[in-house]
Amino acid sequence: MKLSVVWISLLVATAFLAVAPATSADEVTASDPDAKCLKCHSKKLKKALEDGETMFLQISGEDFGQSVHQVIGCTGCHRDVPKGKHPSRQPISSRREYSLKHNETCSQCHAARHMDYKDSVHASMVAAGDNAAPVCSDCHSSHSIQQRAVYEPVSGEPCSTCHQDIYDAYAQSVHGLARSNGNVIRESHIQAPICADCHRSHDVTAVSAMDYLRDTCLECHDGAAVAHEKWLPNAGMHMKSVSCAACHSPMADRRVDLQLYDNLKQVPVAQQDGDGTYQSRLEEIDAAGDGLDSVELWKLVRQGSRQGGAVDVTLRGRMEVTTGVDAHRLAPRGEAVRSCENCHQGGANGFENVTVSISMPDGRKQRFEADKKVLNSVVSVDSVGDFYAPGGTRIRLLDGLLVLALVGGLAVPVGHIALGKYLRRKNRNQ
Amino acid sequence: MTTTTMNYSREQRKHGKVYLHPLPVRLWHWLNALGFTLLILTGFQIRYVDLFSLMSFETAVKMHNWVGFAVIANWFLWFVYYLFSERVTNYHPDLDPKAFFQRYFRQAGYYSWGYFQGDDKPHKVQPHDKFNPMQKLTYQFVMFISAPVTFLTGLMMWDVQRFQGLIEMVGGLRVVNTVHVLMFILFVGFIITHIYMGFLGKKPSSHYKEMVTGYEEPHD
Numbered sequence: 001m002k003l004s005v006v007w008i009s010l011l012v013a014t015a016f017l018a019v020a021p022a023t024s025a026d027e028v029t030a031s032d033p034d035a036k037c038l039k040c041h042s043k044k045l046k047k048a049l050e051d052g053e054t055m056f057l058q059i060s061g062e063d064f065g066q067s068v069h070q071v072i073g074c075t076g077c078h079r080d081v082p083k084g085k086h087p088s089r090q091p092i093s094s095r096r097e098y099s100l101k102h103n104e105t106c107s108q109c110h111a112a113r114h115m116d117y118k119d120s121v122h123a124s125m126v127a128a129g130d131n132a133a134p135v136c137s138d139c140h141s142s143h144s145i146q147q148r149a150v151y152e153p154v155s156g157e158p159c160s161t162c163h164q165d166i167y168d169a170y171a172q173s174v175h176g177l178a179r180s181n182g183n184v185i186r187e188s189h190i191q192a193p194i195c196a197d198c199h200r201s202h203d204v205t206a207v208s209a210m211d212y213l214r215d216t217c218l219e220c221h222d223g224a225a226v227a228h229e230k231w232l233p234n235a236g237m238h239m240k241s242v243s244c245a246a247c248h249s250p251m252a253d254r255r256v257d258l259q260l261y262d263n264l265k266q267v268p269v270a271q272q273d274g275d276g277t278y279q280s281r282l283e284e285i286d287a288a289g290d291g292l293d294s295v296e297l298w299k300l301v302r303q304g305s306r307q308g309g310a311v312d313v314t315l316r317g318r319m320e321v322t323t324g325v326d327a328h329r330l331a332p333r334g335e336a337v338r339s340c341e342n343c344h345q346g347g348a349n350g351f352e353n354v355t356v357s358i359s360m361p362d363g364r365k366q367r368f369e370a371d372k373k374v375l376n377s378v379v380s381v382d383s384v385g386d387f388y389a390p391g392g393t394r395i396r397l398l399d400g401l402l403v404l405a406l407v408g409g410l411a412v413p414v415g416h417i418a419l420g421k422y423l424r425r426k427n428r429n430q
Numbered sequence: 431m432t433t434t435t436m437n438y439s440r441e442q443r444k445h446g447k448v449y450l451h452p453l454p455v456r457l458w459h460w461l462n463a464l465g466f467t468l469l470i471l472t473g474f475q476i477r478y479v480d481l482f483s484l485m486s487f488e489t490a491v492k493m494h495n496w497v498g499f500a501v502i503a504n505w506f507l508w509f510v511y512y513l514f515s516e517r518v519t520n521y522h523p524d525l526d527p528k529a530f531f532q533r534y535f536r537q538a539g540y541y542s543w544g545y546f547q548g549d550d551k552p553h554k555v556q557p558h559d560k561f562n563p564m565q566k567l568t569y570q571f572v573m574f575i576s577a578p579v580t581f582l583t584g585l586m587m588w589d590v591q592r593f594q595g596l597i598e599m600v601g602g603l604r605v606v607n608t609v610h611v612l613m614f615i616l617f618v619g620f621i622i623t624h625i626y627m628g629f630l631g632k633k634p635s636s637h638y639k640e641m642v643t644g645y646e647e648p649h650d
Contacts, residue, residue, distance in 0.1 A: 233491050236591040263598075314602070340487040345479035378608075385602020390587075391479050391487065395604075398611045405615045409622030416541070416626070423546040 317387025
């Protein structure tokens with residue numbers, strides 16, 4: 001014990017003497033204790049990892065000195081560096097494993113933000129073993145952590161690192177253009193949103209979660225509900241059953257998503273529910289794998305609702321754009337879809353593509369293909385009871401009955417007149 | 431009752447004809463005819479935008495809603511009139527179903543045979559009993575079941591959020607729409623038949639004139 005104290009004291013003293021000239025030469029780059037670390041880590045150190053890759057251990061003292069973490073120094077995060085036993089010979093399996101380990105380190109100071117992150121779709125992807133899902137350092141970097149303001153310019157960073165195609169769509173959207181042109185989007189000079197304004201920065205939410213994104217839009221467009229009510233019949237229902245982007249990204253392809261929903265609990269049905277998962281039930285019902293037809297959809301809903309009466313399953317329909325990229329191509333208000341005929345007619349673009357979805361624990365949806373005819377089938381009156389667009393999803397059987405009524409109605413006078421003529425001719429002949 | 435009977439007598443003495451259709455009934459009937467024609471036209475337009483284009487979908491929906499409310503109000507005109515009129519006997523159900531259906535089929539036989547032979551009508555039209563059994567059953571169904579069900583389902587679809595609870599109670603928006611369309615189909619069949627039957631008076635124009643003047647056209 002005494003030996004180690006002496007050893008550390010000597011080490012610190014030596015280090016102080018060694019780094020003293022450097023700190024006086026470049027006072028901005030790093031604090032004195034950190035300079036001790038940088039003495040080695042400013043060199044091209046590297047460590048072989050168990051997965052065969054190499055981890056470079058060189059740190060830019062200048063970058064770190066300008067980062068917000070400069071004040072806490074190296075040991076603020078690297079508390080686990082064993083005193084007197086550094087460099088450690090402990091193996092590191094992979095860079096990813098090392099990042100995941102230090103993801104928890106961040107929570108020691110940023111507990112609230114870390115809790116937010118844990119609720120995010122990113123964290124759930126990490127938990128599911130997705131190695132591409134971001135941890136703290138993927139967005140904030142490891143040693144060049146910058147102030148929040150740095151992320152605010154419309155540069156797309158850090159989101160565009162993974163979501164480049166979506167960012168490109170955003171950059172050309174009414175929001176992206178307004179932001180890059182000095183926020184001239186509205187007379188009130190409200191700032192046009194960047195990624196985090198809609199998707200949040202740490203508790204990044206799956207946009208497919210029921211009403212989340214619509215509510216986000218309405219946070220800024222607080223007059224939208226009233227504005228729609230002025231011209232759009234059943235505006236509230238439209239805003240519930242049609243995603244904002246379905247009309248405000250006019251060039252996008254659309255689809256109808258039928259989400260399994262528990263009427264009793266008023267929440268989307270979870271993938272794991274009762275005995276087995278819905279995915280296995282779906283695969284069992286749609287054994288042919290050719291997409292769910294109306295009868296199979298009805299079976300799915302009935303089976304879900306039979307579970308001891310604890311679940312009352314239905315399918316909640318919603319028109320939405322088919323890709324995340326399309327969802328970000330938001331156009332100026334004047335270019336939004338205004339014509340009712342766009343949806344309210346047979347063969348409309350939005351009804352040609354139908355999916356059935358189940359909610360994943362993180363709010364994302366697992367989608368399954370369905371036959372587009374489910375929207376026009378009389379069998380769907382029960383299973384797709386909540387979704388109906390006059391004209392667009394009309395039931396074909398009723399079309400047949402209408403033709404029958406027209407033909408039958410016309411057959412009465414025609415038949416009666418013909419009968420009269422026949423009887424009169426018969427009477428004359430007699 | 432006595433007063434009204436006296437009214438009938440006075441009117442009959444004055445014109446020498448039976449006063450079958452009082453003004454409120456005629457007013458209701460022709461407003462209803464106009465309303466239902468518009469509702470059917472706009473209903474076709476709403477449902478079949480891809481097949482024909484009489485007007486825009488938006489115009490059709492707005493017109494359908496406004497006319498729908500007018501027809502509902504008109505139904506109440508009919509309902510209140512008959513509620514306080516002794517002529518409500520026209521809509522009273524027959525308490526002897528066997529006898530009723532015997533007369534019903536006798537009437538059907540008349541339309542398909544006796545009418546062409548010049549036979550007398552099996553049902554004598556009177557102000558308090560102006561419907562033959564076939565008419566009576568049809569109008570009872572149309573006025574007390576079809577029309578209210580159509581109005582109610584139409585109201586639910588007019589403002590889905592306002593009637594959300596009721597819509598969920600009956601099984602969802604698709605159920606409501608299906609019932610509404612089924613009623614629409616029935617009305618289409620009914621109106622075609624109704625217009626034709628209107629020509630089966632003593633003269634083809636007799637029933638139409640009666641519905642304008644209120645008085646039964648004289649028999650030859």
